[in-house]
């Protein structure tokens with residue numbers, strides 16, 4: 001008879017199989033047991049037919065990966081510790097010294113910092129293109145171009161590019177294109193079927209998603225995904241991901257699994273509130289421009305309509321305003337400080353509404369022709385009542401008078 005310490009570790013009890021409940025279990029592991037040495041030599045994690053090590057997958061992460069593939073219409077998924085790590089993984093897996101990556105000028109800021117910092121150090125060059133002018137992308141594609149990033153809509157300025165035209169240019173140049181699909185979240189449009197009903201299907205090669213935002217839904221998880229439809233491309237990304245030692249914590253994966261069933265409902269609610277407030281802002285005289293792809297005057301509205309359905313198509317809970325040029329930074333800051341329900345903070349997708357003033361001139365190669373001059377403030381709508389949020393905006397606007 002073994003001693004108690006040993007028995008508590010090697011306990012004989014096995015719970016009955018067949019436990020069913022609304023949420024899948026959380027499997028936490030670095031070590032994974034093999035039934036015997038032959039199995040250890042045979043088990044394969046790359047095709048998810050077995051388990052070999054916590055970093056290579058658990059029932060929890062395999063389940064989340066499969067559900068995210070369904071969400072975005074992809075076939076394979078990798079989980080990484082943040083949205084930015086998803087962008088970095090794609091760049092590291094696909095780019096070598098001497099290669100060039102093209103990035104839209106309105107791209108998520110840290111993606112540009114990655115190119116200007118790490119990629120440049122490794123001899124990988126980058127160029128920024130005008131997201132609203134396919135001719136500019138066409139002109140910048142060269143034999144050195146190995147990857148093109150796309151983003152719809154821009155996450156601060158909310159302009160909606162002609163994504164189909166951009167993908168067609170990449171196809172014609174035989175260059176891989178990766179979409180930052182965080183705004184669309186797999187709900188506003190299908191990244192791997194951009195022209196439903198038309199053949200051949202127009203599709204991006206890779207979709208990355210900051211699960212930190214809507215899929216997490218809580219403002220309390222950092223995670224990203226890299227989704228593909230081509231097995232060979234997936235393997236190239238997966239081996240890089242494995243060699244870099246990237247993985248996610250089981251409890252974080254569980255948080256996202258728990259939030260996924262309400263994703264579409266939450267997205268619709270964020271969307272409705274953002275549209276209500278964007279329309280309201282358009283009636284006010286403090287703003288030179290209101291940016292939201294569903295507003296007919298917003299840059300790229302026609303492309304949003306074409307891709308996301310019609311006027312009733314989906315959009316995320318983001319909109320930005322550009323204050324009239326006579327409203328200076330101090331007054332804009334006072335407006336942001338005066339907001340009570342909108343908290344000052346980065347990111348989006350959680351239950352609380354957020355506000356952030358941006359210094360656009362420091363973020364873009366040049367001031368876009370389609371944007372009015374003035375200070376830009378971005379709002380991310382949470383799940384609060386739209387009427388309460390509107391009242392909050394109204395009281396805070398008194399501070400710019």
Ligand SMILES: *Cc1c(COP(=O)(O)O)cnc(C)c1O
Pocket residue numbers: 081082083084085108155180182183210211212213222223224347
């Ligand atoms: C937030 C965000 C990211 C990065 O996600 P993190 O998990 O914060 O690293 C990437 N792209 C877009 C468009 C985002 O909004």
